[in-house]
Ligand SMILES: [Zn+2]
């Protein structure tokens with residue numbers, strides 16, 4: 001885990017009067033290491049068990065909930081019936097967009113922000129100050145297009 005994230009975690013836990021436990025640190029580490037994989041709580045559980053064999057699924061759920069409350073991770077719904085989690089970005093940093101293939105289900109990430117112009121339009125037209133957006137694009141990925 002980068003020392004910055006570790007520091008953030010420690011600081012935010014302290015503000016809430018909570019301790020930095022191995023389990024909390026390990027779960028955040030796993031989400032950082034598997035960035036871009038959009039893990040479910042069950043998948044996190046399988047990975048965290050390697051380092052913390054005594055951990056239970058309920059603890060993973062609780063810890064994930066806590067990390068969400070601390071704004072260290074984000075919740076993601078890819079409409080496949082699972083709630084997924086990924087490491088969060090700093091508050092002012094733009095979060096990536098997701099491309100979801102309807103054929104193979106693979107999720108691609110787009111780091112560029114393509115929506116600045118759209119936000120400007122919305123602000124002009126609706127006098128609505130946009131502070132954030134979450135975007136999912138559905139379609140067919142290159143690989144699936146070529147397979148057909
Ligand atoms: Zn993502």
Ligand SMILES: [Zn+2]
Nearest residue numbers: 101104141144
């Ligand atoms: Zn595909």
Ligand SMILES: [Zn+2]
Nearest residue numbers: 095113114115
């Ligand atoms: Zn964007």
